[in-house]
């Protein structure tokens with residue numbers, strides 16, 4: 001599949017926000033725009049484009065630890081999965097100058113995501129029990145680049 005990965009721009013915010021909500025099957029909230037607008041301007045946000053449409057996105061931030069980038073969200077339209085879109089989005093973030101380590105947290109039961117991260121070289125470094133108020137657990141995964 002011939003797709004392109006590019007830095008997102010202001011104006012991509014609404015499409016990314018809608019795609020993220022669809023991919024995570026969460027109720028779309030118009031208020032998410034209050035986050036997505038500054039993210040597309042100031043965070044590391046990339047979009048995957050196929051046939052002029054956004055089919056995937058990644059949202060990442062530099063952290064207080066120099067060289068460490070945190071991946072907050074990654075999502076690919078169901079019709080475009082298993083073609084390496086997420087893999088390319090992660091690679092793009094890892095190419096940021098000075099990036100030595102990628103970190104993320106995810107649901108231990110989300111097999112698609114956990115398998116993808118493992119194949120990409122992420123390792124579970126911590127189990128975060130009762131991470132959320134509803135008792136949901138998370139796992140912290142890390143990929144060291146150099």
Ligand SMILES: CC(C)(COP(=O)(O)OP(=O)(O)OC[C@H]1O[C@@H](n2cnc3c(N)ncnc32)[C@H](O)[C@@H]1OP(=O)(O)O)[C@@H](O)C(=O)NCCC(=O)NCCS
Nearest residue numbers: 023074075076081082083084085086087106112113115116
């Ligand atoms: C998790 C998610 C982002 C993965 O996206 P994706 O684009 O399908 O991921 P990739 O295609 O890069 O990798 C998935 C599989 O395709 C394979 N693949 C990678 N490059 C490929 C290529 N060029 N051609 C064919 N397959 C490829 C990968 O090896 C992987 O194989 P596996 O299923 O055996 O593990 C996607 O399923 C999604 O949006 N899920 C809902 C949201 C979500 O859970 N996000 C993560 C939250 S932590």
